Amino acid sequence: MKPFPGKGPDGEPCARRSDLADLAILNQYLERFTSMSKRLSHLPGQGRAWIAHVDALKSLVAILFVGRGDFETIDQLSSDRFFAESLGLKEIPSESALRRHLEEYAEPLGAVADICITEFFKRASIPLDTLPDGHVTLDIGVLPMADPCSFLGRARWGHVCKNLRDLIPVVACLSMRKWALTTGLLGRSNDEFAAFLARVIDKAQGLTDAPLLIRMDDVCGAWDACKALSKCNQADYILKWNCHDQNLPLWYRRAFTEGRVNTSCPGKEVALLSVEDQHSRDNEDGTQHKAGARLVIMVTKYTTDKSGATLLVPEVKLEGWWTSLRLSEEAVIALYQDHLAQGRHISRFKNETGLDRFISSMPSVNQVILASAALACNIRHLIYQPGFMIEEPSPSAESNAP
Template identity: 25%
Template sequence: MNKAFKLDTGNDSLHSIGGIYLAGQVLQQSEIDQEFSSEHKANYTFQDVDIFKSQIGLLIQGCEHYTDINQFRENEVFMKSLSLNNVPSEERLRQRLEMMLAKHEKLLKQSNTKLLKKQVMGAISKGGMEFIPLDMDVSPMDNSGTQKENVCWTYKNHDGFAPMFAYIGKQGFMLNQELRPGSQHAQKGMPQFLDESFAMVKKLKLNHPVLLRLDSAHDAEINFDHLPEEHYFLIKRNLRKEDKVQWLANARRLGRQLKSRDGKNIFVGEIHHKTPGNNEKRNVVPMIFKVTERLEDSDGNKLLIPDIEVETYWTNLPLEAEDVIELYHEHGTSEQYHSELKTDMNVERLPSGKFMANQFFLHCAMLAFNILRVIGTHLIENKSLAPIRIRGTRRRLRCVIRDLILIACKHVKHAGVEVLKFGRHCTWFKLYQKISLSL
């Protein structure tokens, strides 16, 4: 038995969540207290905004259960970092989220927009042009084995929800989200979601046009009525029952062939005579195509029947076909953002049996997600101060939580001044301090 140490307790105020102070600094940029000032109730111990900030404080640490709040009820660092006078109990947190008014959704989204407005959105460049990427997609959440309201069978073959997300900027900030029943088709409610999201984009006052990227679930004709002319779009088409052999013939005639391995022919090009929904009353929208003909498999075995793969895209980008296709393939990065939300922050099995309570939970998760993203962005900008070598242009949220949120500190009060002290072996302190001073 190892008896190297004796165990004891003391009166020191020690905490494992030193990074919650950074999160509180970022949360102030959202002006959430000002947004909810009109909702103040004189006879309430816990204002609605206090409930939301408490939930955000949990999610920043990757804590998804209501019961997790109990360990912070007497935690002064948690309370003062988030400007809370009190921390609700597990029961009160659950009950108040279930009782929230629908109008609070708008206030939370406005707070999120104000936070994003204060950030610099990373742009992507292609063909001498610069864009702010805006990726929208559905990402089902597995809530199988539960009886929660609106949990249904999803296209991922499990019971759950099918929320819609919108991410903006090269860093991957969450611009908007909407919790949906698991069985709801991705296109249902899409025009309204587009309108709401582009209204948020307008408030951000970006320096570059936005490039909206959507998959083939959203190539419905009606969506084109909700795309602002000042921005760009790139939407993968649903081929439906179009003949692939005919597409190959058209590609040979209208396209240009790219270099490829033996037994594989790739043709790309553009056409300018198609309209969304084949509606002749609409204006023509340029279409990019990529047709791949495989005569042999990757091992060199000849195929009895050639394999034909067709990709087509609606776009108003004035770029070469190869650049447009490459831009769309980068849309897959948004899958990593889904993973960060569901895996790094544990936001998948939503905590309430009531749909609206889970929607508010997701609103809080959106703010927490962006707070962590802001901290991660500052981390990358000052990575020379990090104790480890950091590659890449974006820090995964689980690393932000591990390295800068769940960091030990000591809370000290002396001569009317409160101090967070970090140990001499805290290798992340210089970076922490630099980020705090820059917020």
């Protein structure tokens, strides 16, 4: 099959293409910018597997690419000849065969999918935008999933639902364009999150020499993230502070006494304060860890509502961010505000792949699905970039082709 030129009959770039037509481009990108086929051909168990490893993983990436995050989609496409030809599949696996294959080979398939994400960044020369100060943003956010019991059934799968509820699907995105760097399915252990964070930073630093700016909410404990990031070179951070159990009157007094107060907006007063927050916490091995970080506090006092009516009791809101940056409080808060776009990107991530729930009872299979979804989203994102075009092979290359 020749490369899809990305042009219409009149020679102009195609403005829109159907999802199934894009599968031909998906396969070209997988072959050109990743070593998926080569790596899967060397995996153990190829001869005794129900289906070929490459057919299983490509089929999974494809159904996520077209926005159908469920195994049943593969049966609907089993009679579509174009689906198999565009992906170069020897045979289209059935729903039961695909599910069984992923359950048996989840760990090696997930490792290959994660490696292919990094290869795609390098071989496709993905542009990594930087902030004015030279940082490359690395945003980490949670992918909210529906209750697994809603589709697995409480009576039969109650123990499985409990295990899935204890896991947190996490997506790490690189640069301002929010390219998916890696995914994880994390438990509540601080050590597990620290290991994931170290892996994310190592992957990001392998793609860019620019310093990283890590931004995240309180996923598995922001302070534990501070502890892990304190050992990392060339990485700054802004982490959302969990202030739900804080003493609001105390911080209100400190902010409006020691901080800078802005009263330029009628009915609203904003006090900004920076403090050095020191923590002492016992590690899981019994040792004690002491560390400190700069904490930026913002206390907002509202005396009127949105319509301008005076409130009987003023409303006070407390927010805070741990950071390693030595910028002004306003600059730190402004840098974090762009992280809020991570939530919109994760919503798009879910909508494009159709992943609104866990589609397997096995956490290892769900990890393969998350990594495959990240790869599919990156390829779709690149295809729909302005000015996208797949270069046609030169005449000399075609003549020399076997």
